[in-house]
Amino acid sequence: MNVLMLVITSVATDTRVVREAATLAGAGHHVHVIGRGVPADWTPPPGVTVSSAGGASVFARAGAPVGTGRPLPPHLRAARWALLPRHRASAFAAWARAAQPDAEARDFDVVHAHDFNTLRLAADLADRRGVPLVYDTHELWSGRPRVGRPTPVLAAREARLEAELGGRAAAVVTVGEGVADALRDRYGWQHVTVVQNTFPSGTAAASVPLPERPSGAVYAGRIAPYREIETIVAAARELPGFGVTLVGPSDDTYLAALDRGPAEIRAALPVDDVDALLRGTGLALVTHSDRWENHRLAMPNKLFHAVRAGVPVIATDVQELARVVRRHGLGTLYRPGDAASLAAAIREARDRYPELAGNVRKAEPLLSWEHDARALLGVYAALPGTSL
Structure with missing residues (x-):
């Protein structure tokens, strides 16, 4: 089965996306992830391929310094506070425009949307191809921290869209029982499965002994x-x-x-x-x-x-x-x-x-991930028209 994953991150440092993609690839599927700003020198896990879509906001200034750590003057702090919601919306929309032709050129049997900001594009792709949609929300989107000016109208619009598109998904996956219960209560969803953000057991640092008393x-x-x-x-x-x-x-x-x-x-x-x-x-x-x-x-x-x-x-x-x-x-x-x-x-x-x-x-x-990998594979085994 060909799995198309969409995520607005660099993928390379997104441990949840990498673990899920590697687990599905390990079960015999090919997974392609379309991310944003994926490092050219990053090597994905076996059976996983990646591509990088654009997504610069129209509010981004080309060549602006990054990492200076200097405080902004008051007038720029006020401008940042006022424009940040539009900046993010612009960046998300730009990424979707760049990702769409890449996605449409690929063969896929299921679309896996990581977070709400990829959900509209993922739902459109799934509808056009007639394949299942998996909505993987890494947080309660409507309850996340919002830096910048309040945007109650936008928040209400996003909640209505999430309810509609997530309700049409073949499966919803999220990170914990608290978020899962909130989604069930808020939207009446009964197709939510918890796949925690766990790590594979064991660590390459096991040779570093634990101290007798922490320092x-x-x-x-x-x-x-x-x-x-x-x-x-x-x-x-x-x-x-x-x-x-x-x-x-x-x-x-x-x-x-x-x-x-x-x-x-x-x-x-x-x-x-x-x-x-x-x-x-x-x-x-x-x-x-x-x-x-x-x-x-x-x-x-x-x-x-x-x-x-x-x-x-x-x-x-x-x-x-x-x-x-x-x-x-x-x-x-x-x-x-x-x-x-x-x-x-x-x-x-x-x-x-x-x-x-x-x-x-x-x-x-x-x-540990061994426990949660079984939950993820169970979701995919139950998708209509697919098999593991």
């Missing part, structure tokens, strides 16, 4: 608003001699205004290098705010990355994330926005380290 904690993820970065930095000030490291891609405007305190900030690293960093220090920070509905329902990749590395977590005490941490005893919890609570949770994790590390090992079979 630090690592936040591995995007360094941007609504991820409790300020709380992490403030907690680091209360933990002299304990290393706190933030590693990942950053929002330059946000980073320029951040008082980093004693925290070390590093650029993004390959997954295996993050594993080694986590194991070497001993603890993972899995944090996000509770301001947005999607945060209350989300299951961050960082949680499953920590499980793969075998390290306990210090996590924000927010709905779905807290439920999983408590269920499996994966670590300790702190009140969102409360640096003293976070520092206390880190101290507790240090004191209970052998117990928590043992709980992580026990939970790995249910929180």
